[in-house]
Amino acid sequence: xxxxxxxxxxxxxxxxxxxxxxxxxxxxxxxxxxALINLSTHLIWQVxxxxxxxPAYPLVIGLFGGILVGLMQRSWGPYxxxxxxxxxxxxxxxxxxxxxxxxxxxxxxxxxxxxGASLGPEAALxxxxxxxxxxxxxxxxxxxxxxxxxxxxxxxAMLATIFHAPFAGVGEAIEKTPLxxxxxxxxxxxxxxxxxxxxxxxxxxxxxxxxPKESPFALHTPTIHWTLAVWPLLILALIVxxxxxxxxxxxxxxxxxxxxxxHRPVLLAVIAGICLGACGLLSPYLLFSGEHYLLTFTKxxxxxxxxxxxxxxLGKTVLTNLIFAFGWRGGKIFPAIFASAAIGLSLAVLFPxxxxxxxATVVAVSCTIIVAQPYVTATLLxxxxxxxxxxIILIACIGTxxxxxxxxx
Numbered sequence: 001x002x003x004x005x006x007x008x009x010x011x012x013x014x015x016x017x018x019x020x021x022x023x024x025x026x027x028x029x030x031x032x033x034x035a036l037i038n039l040s041t042h043l044i045w046q047v048x049x050x051x052x053x054x055p056a057y058p059l060v061i062g063l064f065g066g067i068l069v070g071l072m073q074r075s076w077g078p079y080x081x082x083x084x085x086x087x088x089x090x091x092x093x094x095x096x097x098x099x100x101x102x103x104x105x106x107x108x109x110x111x112x113x114x115x116g117a118s119l120g121p122e123a124a125l126x127x128x129x130x131x132x133x134x135x136x137x138x139x140x141x142x143x144x145x146x147x148x149x150x151x152x153x154x155x156x157a158m159l160a161t162i163f164h165a166p167f168a169g170v171g172e173a174i175e176k177t178p179l180x181x182x183x184x185x186x187x188x189x190x191x192x193x194x195x196x197x198x199x200x201x202x203x204x205x206x207x208x209x210x211x212p213k214e215s216p217f218a219l220h221t222p223t224i225h226w227t228l229a230v231w232p233l234l235i236l237a238l239i240v241x242x243x244x245x246x247x248x249x250x251x252x253x254x255x256x257x258x259x260x261x262x263h264r265p266v267l268l269a270v271i272a273g274i275c276l277g278a279c280g281l282l283s284p285y286l287l288f289s290g291e292h293y294l295l296t297f298t299k300x301x302x303x304x305x306x307x308x309x310x311x312x313x314l315g316k317t318v319l320t321n322l323i324f325a326f327g328w329r330g331g332k333i334f335p336a337i338f339a340s341a342a343i344g345l346s347l348a349v350l351f352p353x354x355x356x357x358x359x360a361t362v363v364a365v366s367c368t369i370i371v372a373q374p375y376v377t378a379t380l381l382x383x384x385x386x387x388x389x390x391x392i393i394l395i396a397c398i399g400t401x402x403x404x405x406x407x408x409x
Contacts, residue, residue, distance in 0.1 A: 026129055033106070033125060040114035041288075058116070058280030058287070065115030065328075066273020070266030072108055073327045079108035080124035080329055090130060090148070098131030105131075112328050113288075115273070116280060118320045119330025120289040233351050234392075237344070237358045241365025242400065244343050248317050248336060248370050255318075255325035265327055272326035279319050285312050286319055289331070290338025294384075297338070301345035302355060309349060313342030333371060337384065340366040360389040364396040374401040 049057050072079065081089075081101075090096050109124030262268055279286040285293055301309060316339040320332055344362030348355035363385065368377045374397035381393050 025132070029128065029132070030125055033128070034121060037110065037113050037121060040110055041116075044114055045116065055281070056277075059274065059277035061115055062273040062275070062277025062280065063270065064273070065111060065117075065276070066270035067266075068111050068115075069108075069273065069327050070269030072104075072111070073265035073269055076104050076108070078327070078329060080105040080112075081127040082123045082329065083126040083331065086126045086130040090134075096127070096130030096134045098135050102128055102131050109330065112330050116276060116287040117323055117328045117330055118276070118279075118286060118288060118290070118316060118335045119324065119328065119332065120291070120334040122331035122333060123329060229353055230357070233353060233358060234361060236351070237347060237361035238365055238396065238400075240343065240347055241340070241362040241396075242369065242403070244313070244340060244362065245366035245369030245400075248321070248339070248366065251317055252321045252325075255321040259325040259327075268326040269328065272323040272328050275319065276323055276328070279315060282315070283312060285338075285342075286315050289334040290316070291334050294338060294341065298341060298345070298359075301342075302349060302352065304345070304349070306346050306349045309342050309346035313339045313346065316342065333367075333380070336367055336370045337363060337381075356386055357389060357392065360385045360393055361396055364393040365400045368397045368400040369404055372401075372404075374398050 044061060048061075052060075054060075078085075086096055105124045105127045109121060112119060113121060259268055276287070285297060290297075316335055320335040320339070324330065324332065340363040341359055343366070344359030345355075347362060348358045351358065360381075364377065364381060367381070368374050371377050378390070378394045378397040382390055385393060
């Protein structure tokens with residue numbers, strides 16, 4: 001008869017194998033979901049626009065999308081669920097509902113994102129991942145601790161795949177309190193996160209290209225010259241990022257207050273759709289999450305005026321929070337990165353010395369405040385920004401989080 005030590009070892013091996021399979025499944029699921037969104041976006045914004053070539057086309061799509069979102073909000077409630085709601089539901093109930101929920105999350109997210117909302121896919125994917133893990137947990141008879149670890153690893157793997165950030169899972173591991181029921185050290189848990197993320201990226205490559213051919217940010221600085229002129233500009237970038245991050249959160253609160261005051265889901269969704277379409281008439285940079293526009297935007301950013309870049313950054317911030325509060329639900333991480341980059345570029349236009357460093361600092365500081373997870377933010381930005389900026393990014397993220405905590409106290 002096997003000893004208890006042998007059984008424990010066998011369980012650990014099986015649990016690791018389950019984790020690797022989970023990562024592979026989530027990677028493939030994320031890639032398939034993004035492919036579906038890209039196909040829908042192509043049909044609406046390229047094929048459709050080519051057949052109905054009219055200047056008011058974005059306004060028509062926004063209005064149509066607003067009607068659909070409003071009807072879904074009135075019939076189904078708030079879908080897709082956000083990452084925060086998924087984690088909160090799991091924390092309170094020990095599970096994420098999946099029966100009659102997954103389809104609603106997928107359809108709602110598809111309508112919102114395909115119609116050009118300034119939001120990302122991570123909200124819907126986190127809800128789908130949470131439901132998948134609950135479903136697996138029910139069939140594998142996993143404990144609450146094991147399902148919690150699975151959920152955290154799954155979210156980390158999902159972030160790694162959609163943001164092309166291989167170490168996002170490590171960031172999640174550092175942020176979370178280690179679960180020591182089966183893994184006696186934080187190092188073992190981090191190693192499991194890394195393995196799960198690796199298989200997630202492998203699954204992602206089966207149906208999609210892993211990394212873009214170019215860095216999404218086109219501001220390259222081969223060498224940073226640490227002269228005296230850098231330091232005051234670096235401090236200024238820290239201040240700008242801190243102010244903008246808090247402004248993003250304040251606008252989020254104002255938009256939610258306005259939505260709670262009106263409290264009519266169909267009307268709110270239609271207003272949001274009209275606002276989205278109107279912004280699309282002003283600039284395509286205000287539409288979508290910004291991931292596909294980031295490379296071209298940063299390439300031409302330093303040739304734009306300070307006022308234009310400031311308008312894009314603030315416009316993206318207001319639009320993202322407004323449509324979210326008004327029922328067009330989705331992720332805010334990439335829109336926040338794009339808006340922060342626009343604000344950083346506006347600063348770099350005024351002070352063009354080491355523009356890449358200024359933009360990286362503003363993005364790191366503001367996104368740390370918005371996401372409220374310094375290590376996750378740093379790992380997400382690791383491959384989005386030039387690699388030589390990462391030490392500054394990491395210091396800025398950790399320092400900003402500490403300062404924000406002191407301000408809250």
